[in-house]
Amino acid sequence: MRRHRITGLLGAIALAAGTLAAAGPAHGLPRADPPPAEFGTDWHDPLTAAPPVARPPTRSCQVTLAEAQFRDFTPYRGDYAPPAACGAADWAAVVLRLDGKVKGRQYDRLGHLSLGGVEILRTSTPQPSPDGITWSVEKDVTRYRDTLARPQPVEMLIGNVVDDTYTGVIDVKVTLTFYAAEGRTRAPDTPDRVLPLTHPLITTPRNTERLLAEVYATGSGGGCEEYWYMTTPAGAPYSCTADGGPHREVRVSVDGRLAGIAAPFPTVWTGGWSNPFLWYVTPGPRAFDVQPIRYDLTPYAALLNDGRPHRIEVTVAGLPAGQSGWSTPTNLLLWQDEARQVVTGALTRHEESDPSGHSRWTPAGPGGQHRVDTEGAHRLTVAGYLNTSRGRVDTTVTRSVHHTSAHRWTEGESLDALTATWTDEESVTHGPTNTRTDRTYTMDGETTLGAGDRLRTVLSLGDRADTVTLRGGRTVDASRLDDRYTGDATYTANVPRDQRHAVATTSARHRLYGSQAPGGCYDRTVGTTQGTVTVDRRRC
Numbered sequence: 001m002r003r004h005r006i007t008g009l010l011g012a013i014a015l016a017a018g019t020l021a022a023a024g025p026a027h028g029l030p031r032a033d034p035p036p037a038e039f040g041t042d043w044h045d046p047l048t049a050a051p052p053v054a055r056p057p058t059r060s061c062q063v064t065l066a067e068a069q070f071r072d073f074t075p076y077r078g079d080y081a082p083p084a085a086c087g088a089a090d091w092a093a094v095v096l097r098l099d100g101k102v103k104g105r106q107y108d109r110l111g112h113l114s115l116g117g118v119e120i121l122r123t124s125t126p127q128p129s130p131d132g133i134t135w136s137v138e139k140d141v142t143r144y145r146d147t148l149a150r151p152q153p154v155e156m157l158i159g160n161v162v163d164d165t166y167t168g169v170i171d172v173k174v175t176l177t178f179y180a181a182e183g184r185t186r187a188p189d190t191p192d193r194v195l196p197l198t199h200p201l202i203t204t205p206r207n208t209e210r211l212l213a214e215v216y217a218t219g220s221g222g223g224c225e226e227y228w229y230m231t232t233p234a235g236a237p238y239s240c241t242a243d244g245g246p247h248r249e250v251r252v253s254v255d256g257r258l259a260g261i262a263a264p265f266p267t268v269w270t271g272g273w274s275n276p277f278l279w280y281v282t283p284g285p286r287a288f289d290v291q292p293i294r295y296d297l298t299p300y301a302a303l304l305n306d307g308r309p310h311r312i313e314v315t316v317a318g319l320p321a322g323q324s325g326w327s328t329p330t331n332l333l334l335w336q337d338e339a340r341q342v343v344t345g346a347l348t349r350h351e352e353s354d355p356s357g358h359s360r361w362t363p364a365g366p367g368g369q370h371r372v373d374t375e376g377a378h379r380l381t382v383a384g385y386l387n388t389s390r391g392r393v394d395t396t397v398t399r400s401v402h403h404t405s406a407h408r409w410t411e412g413e414s415l416d417a418l419t420a421t422w423t424d425e426e427s428v429t430h431g432p433t434n435t436r437t438d439r440t441y442t443m444d445g446e447t448t449l450g451a452g453d454r455l456r457t458v459l460s461l462g463d464r465a466d467t468v469t470l471r472g473g474r475t476v477d478a479s480r481l482d483d484r485y486t487g488d489a490t491y492t493a494n495v496p497r498d499q500r501h502a503v504a505t506t507s508a509r510h511r512l513y514g515s516q517a518p519g520g521c522y523d524r525t526v527g528t529t530q531g532t533v534t535v536d537r538r539r540c
Contacts, residue, residue, distance in 0.1 A: 035529040039502040042131035043531025049510035049524040061086040070170040075157040086180040089149035090187040103132025106168025108270040111158030117196035122290035197330035210335035214292035225325025245359030247376035249317040260295035263424040275457040277489040277504040285463040299384030302345030339389035349383035417446035456490040479514030
């Protein structure tokens with residue numbers, strides 16, 4: 001893996017191609033004792049400030065989906081059958097849980113789990129302590145009811161390398177817990193069909209009345225696309241270059257026509273920014289919960305309902321031609337009109353701005369800093385209608401993405417800094433209902449290599465989203481997410497682990513308000529010092 005000087009100090013972080021939900025502190029609540037002066041050979045088990053997955057108070061059944069030890073790139077394969085005691089398929093909720101453990105020395109690894117070809121989990125792993133860690137991942141997978149209702153083959157992979165140096169064997173167990181719909185607890189609205197996009201040509205049911213795509217897009221696999229947000233245009237004296245710089249956009253097309261755009265989330269994995277001490281206990285937003293990008297493709301449903309195969313493709317704009325480094329597994333979620341064999345309609349509008357994505361390199365003066373300023377933007381509006389059994393339903397989808405960043409570095413890259421903001425604004429009008437979601441992702445950090453090879457990283461990350469649903473012009477639902485991380489970590493590079501004299505403070509605060517939050521309000525802060533949890537505060 002070709003890396004710049006600072007990130008290369010830890011060697012290649014080989015994230016193998018293929019929610020951490022609030023994993024409880026394995027060593028109890030924050031202790032009154034002062035934290036150690038520096039990191040030792042063990043630290044608190046990984047946890048996030050995110051809320052636990054909601055579970056209804058109904059009878060439940062559990063199925064083991066996978067149980068494996070990952071030492072190499074051999075996938076686990078097994079068979080799944082739905083439980084018989086909690087309903088035939090109309091469950092109130094289905095919760096996936098991964099329990100993992102690893103000890104010794106190991107890099108972060110990327111993993112995926114699929115059921116009948118449908119990807120239901122994409123996750124990464126924490127880096128272990130010599131004494132070993134355990135962690136848990138939880139995810140609500142109720143929306144995959146169609147897949148879960150039938151026996152399916154299971155495939156899971158967390159690609160790993162185990163040798164004399166990297167000794168960590170990743171040991172995991174994955175279960176599904178099904179909650180029955182009974183009494184006042186009813187089954188939620190879920191897709192009638194879930195189709196994996198394993199081939200660009202796909203034929204959908206002819207009575208489809210709503211169509212979403214979800215793309216688990218990750219820049220990973222080692223190499224520069226793992227740090228796509230820091231690449232520089234060709235010609236700039238930096239170790240990770242891309243022809244057009246760092247602007248990326250994840251696009252969906254139908255029969256060659258652009259159907260959806262989105263800003264990728266700038267995930268920082270648990271070895272990111274050259275400093276694993278930032279992430280040993282508190283990972284950055286989404287590092288263990290790789291959430292898919294969702295696109296509403298309903299305006300194209302009439303075209304797809306003709307009974308013939310159509311080409312649906314996912315691409316990453318800005319990725320240099322012929323270069324690998326992105327994974328984009330995709331599922332199609334479809335709702336069908338049970339009262340119609342065929343739902344007709346038309347695509348009525350397709351308006352696209354000229355996509356922009358340009359970087360300007362300003363060379364460093366004597367003893368100064370190089371700088372790359374990047375800006376990119378794109379806007380797409382598509383509209384169509386369907387003649388459903390309930391009458392004509394019009395759908396209009398507008399999405400606008402924008403990215404600005406300033407990347408600074410010195411000769412030799414002993415200083416490397418980035419300040420960046422991505423916005424992704426989406427409006428979906430479906431009949432009388434309009435849902436608007438405004439997303440903002442931020443990254444502001446600097447890594448320096450100073451005297452005595454002391455490497456310091458100071459970094460803040462943000463993941464924010466505001467969603468409002470209107471019906472007939474009146475607000476019927478609203479939610480706000482604000483997930484923030486800050487960290488400051490220093491260690492001595494290029495020495496054995498026991499000579500690094502590492503220190504770090506981190507803080508993760510997850511706030512969620514509105515219909516998506518337990519009780520309408522959730523606010524938790526987790527703070528650490530030298531791997532010890534010093535703050536675990538809940539406000540709501």
